[in-house]
Amino acid sequence: MGVSEFDAIIIGGGHHGTIMACYLAKAGMQVAVLERHTELGGGAGSEEGPAPGFRQNFCAHFTRFYSHPAYQDFQLKDEGLTYIFPDQNEGMIYEDGSSFIGYSAYRVVDPATGHQEYSETNVKKTYDQIHQFSPRDADVYLDLLDKYTRYWKGAFHEHRFSPPTPWGVPDPLEALVTNPESGLEPVHQFMSVRQLAYDFFESSELRSLFMRATPTSSGTFPDDPMGLQVLIHVLSLVLSFEPAAIAVGGTQAITDALVSAGRKLGVQYFTGQEVDEILIENDRVTGVKLVDGLQITAPLVVSSLGVPQTILRLARNYPINEKVRHRLNNVHYDRGQILWGNVALHELPQYIAAQTNPEVGFQPRLYWGPKDPDYLASKYQHEIFTLGFPSRLFVLTAPDSIWDRTRAPDNAHTVLIEEFTAPRRLFTPSEWLRMKDEFIAAVMEQWHHYAPNMTQDNVIAHRIYSPYEVGASHPDMLEGGWTEGSMIASQLGRFRPIPELSDYRTPIKNLYLCSSNLHSAAGIGRGSSYNCYKILADDLKLPKFWEMSGRQY
Amino acid sequence: MSGIMIAIYSDDYITNESLFRELVSLAKQLQAQSHERLTITVVGDESGSCTQTVAEYGEELVRIAIKVPENAPWPEYDTEALVQLCNELQPSMILLPKTFWGTEVAARLTAILDGSAAMDITAATLLSDSLEVTRTIFGGVAEARLRMARMPAVLVPHPKIWPEAEPLPTDSSITLFTPNIDLGALQTIPKDRHRLAQAPDVAQARILIAGGRGLGGPEPFKLLEEIASMIGGQVAASRPPVDSGWVSGQIQVGLTGKTVAPDLYIAVGISGAIQHITGCYNARNIVAINNDPHAPIFQYATYGVVGDWQDVLPTFYEALKTIIKSSREKVY
């Protein structure tokens, strides 16, 4: 390493590390990013696969980074990050051949800025879709869209991109439940996914989609209380309030743009450099020591690693409060485990349901599975934890190559598939490897029922990842789940991952935290690093870029 | 019971003489303590060419050849013949090679003679009243010490543990042992036999380049072949490529494959599960190419490359080509 002194060291070159680096460099600091892997990006990465000429994401898939403040602050469009906005968002095909397709109520009209406009036409189409199976739920849709527009949307963004408020001071989402006009009631904070599905909707169609779409967005199962943050997020997707968005080239494009912007600001990235210990003197951070023994000093260290890993392992010599240690040892990680990957195809699935609605099959988030909310509510998770995957599959498909032709060669397509699975420890390495093969066999068998052309002849190749591989390569994804700690209500917002350590600060002076394991939770485009910078700006008197740009948050 | 007997199968001798020489070293070590007579029995060789070579391992030696008829069931006939020989000679220790033949004969012989058997032994010690052996288990991550409680003790040494004994001249004669076996009374019946072109034995190679699950399919093994042939090595594989049918089981290294100890072992896309490590950890130099920096294979490697083999191998190959070409140019 050429330079031994930096103003700031960022541990971890993943999604949040690369965002944080840009902000600190923009604030005038000499910044070093230390990444254990040979590639930057963490969960925001893509690779060639499942066959030569195809491209697949290996962790995150659905992103809306165009709406992240960093997209504007660092002109990421000019750094090569472009989005495509398909007109439809989410849909589900049911076992009986029926379907539900949502059309984005807010369409992006300017891909450069992500500027949106309300689409009366699309709202009418979605309304009609729901009306065919439930006039009541169609009215609920209109009502919730109205509430979303007037109250939720703004609050949701403000919550995502603001540090947590102390207990007793309502955060933007909690403020909603005290407003009788908002449509969100106090009891909604404590309801399980299943209770909310049944509370909002009467139709089996929307109840099924809601209970299956919730784990895709947060990893939470039907019996888990999901909290307001996840609830609003899921409703906006299930009912297609928000548009779909596809990063051209995969999630790697986000990392590449951030790193490109960072380099221009002077950030230095070091890959293959694993931090062994955070150095602390007199309760103040002084730098880090690498596994090869090299010490690097810096007055500021920001860890984009999980809180348990940062505090218990890297800052192991700091005498952390016993209660905090106990709680960090017991952070819940048993959600967000998936069997997922891409299937490369000669031709797109041709769904039977398209005979009634020709637009079926062209949704960036398209599920297929039984129209059976009671199965989801009562047996789904239990079968997953005992068998590895459920006997009745609910598979999410994302045929991105329809819109992004960098994902597949000419005359071919690639479809992401996802189904939930069990925590890593519940199966052995051999069992995981075999489960992937059994899973793909089961998917093909059931997919064929919905789309008869989905036979082995149509498959060029597939590459499925399980929690076994995820956990082996990502120490913060304990139990192999992508959410870096379960996103259940008690582990969200100001309680994430534990109430004592959710506001990006630590008891160690000048050691800060900015991972998905904190307040803003998991997902590319969430606010942990941005919010951490806000805290830093307050604590260290750094420039407040959001105020300069006139942004609310 | 008294006497040490080595029994080998002529085909095994031809394909892997080292195993035989290691057996001789073990036998000599035991003989030095017990001073018992050493018998070397070669099964399946009628011409004597094999026993002539055997004859070079001298000292107090009884040499026996057993002819096996063409239509005899392998290794049931061989076992029966050895049982009859053992009934005559009453050896206390029988040493067999770690091959398909040796492993199976060990089990059959021990069953019939009701002795005790130990596979994969790495040490053997004669105590005043018993024989103790150490053997590897769990693919070499652990070892067990066993006391052989029944005679004869049938021992199958782990390959590459004992040194290869050097040939010595001897003038002891060869006895042909003719067992009294009624082929019709044997339980198994041999039928069609099909010989494939024999791949060169990976256990003999000085340089091995081995592929694992990470290669993803049979295609990349062609690149391994090209690299191997350029540097005078051979291709090997861990178990997943064999089970998936990408490559032949003949080149498998590991717990259920071969044990190798080349000068250079290049492991590509092999994580280094116990299953595999047991077969290659005696290599003098291991080079690991793997995209997971925490793959256990790196614990055993001299040189490591963290990266995707698809990026690393092509440039590795090209660079080697260039270097080798320029070094040849220098010579001429």
Add this chain to the structure above:
Amino acid sequence: MNIVVCIKVVIDPLLSSTDLMIDPVRSRIVARESGQQVVNGFDEQALEAALRLKDNIPGTVITLMSVGKQVPWDVLRKLMALDVDNALVIDGSAGDSHDPRVIAAILAAAVQRLEGVDLVICGRQASDWDNAQVPIRLAGNLGWPCLTLAREVKMVGKEIQVRRVLLDGWQDMSAKPPAVITVTSELGELRYPTMKGRLAAMKRQPNVWSISDLGNEFVEATELVEIQMIHHPKESNCHFIDGESGQSKGEQLAAVLMSSGLI
């Protein structure tokens, strides 16, 4: 046809050495974390051989047999999702013996007590002790022929015929049942269960016999004196090749191996 498939539950061989330790009480190797056991890979393939016979021979009955002290049913049960008729667990601490003489004798006694068994199919060896002794000794105890290293198993007339893998090819071998067969990995992977089978397996239970009910005394031929982990270097001495990209590392590696004289 009446087929017994012998199943051994082993520690997952894909665990790394650091995941294993010695259980000081029972003097054997265990995984540090619980639940890291699987069906021995070759035994899965033995079941596949039995299922293929059952595919072709109507009325075939498949019984799984496993011995040991409290054989974990969770592990065995996964096999019950396939077309398996019965599972028989022979319970008792003698079944945990390291010694093939003991295990073969227990299995033989159980097969005899079952009566009417035509075939016993076993994996060629277990991944923990790697002996490849039990099936052959079992055949010896039963006085049955033993056909080994099968990559194919089929009935030809009244004979059972296997295609045995040899170092340089294969050979067909046959015998008159009853017989013992060992199966090798070239036979192919165990088939996948149906969803219905997976769910049905949740409710299935084994028959359990006690080893003491089998009457015999089972005496080890080798006594286990001691068992210990072999020290492997924890700190890696690996020299990692630096480089900007995989491509440049590949070039570097070639240079390093040439200059060090390894190639």
